[in-house]
Amino acid sequence: MLIVCYENDMPTMYASYFARKFCRGEVLINPTKEELIEKAKRHNAIVIVSHGKAYGIIGNGKVIVGGNDSVRKVIYSFTCWTGLDVGKKLASKGATFIGFTNEVLFPFEGNPESDYVAEQFFEPFFKHVDLLEKDPYLFYVLTKKEADRRVDELLRRGDEKSIEAAKWLMWNIGNFVYYDRDNVYREEVALYILPLSLFLGSLWAGLR
């Protein structure tokens, strides 16, 4: 497994600390796109912690993975927005993509080494990362379950920090998505192909 962290500001440095704490694998910090492509050849699954836009994963201010890239690997994109568009495009070209369809927001206190609230938030998202290579869908399902379980536990504790961690865990897990070629195809069928064929069918029936 390749763990790629772009430490471009305080939030990405914080997230990088917890990704490196909870994930096992080869770690790359702030690589260029060329360095990333070279290293990725030896791995089936890549965790990327960085900035993101709907159109691409952004590192060092540049698009590192975009919709035109063909990456036939498992990509866990711990970034804002990439589940909206680029994730689907990558999946339609053979990748398996796991990411978020909105901003990724997390609570923190200031020192990652002793930050209870940030640790409660990040651990569920990285706890099952070892599964990415063998069964990415199981990773996705277990991560959602782990987040739900952690939310319940934090709400039972009931203190201000636990409530804040629970709130942002719930917010982010609500935007957590999984795409592979099959479910992107099923979505396209449901959204476009099926309505279009029904419309054409009724048009044809009307003409007859």
Next chain:
Amino acid sequence: MGRIKIASMDGKVYSLEELEREKQKGTNIGRVALDAERKLKTKR
């Protein structure tokens, strides 16, 4: 033990007071904060 702040993976950091002001202004992050609170209330 520090005070809780909220960080966005797009690079921004908000104190809880700033987030409260964003909610009043109706900005995107303010709407997100309101939605997160609404979901929490529903869950509790």
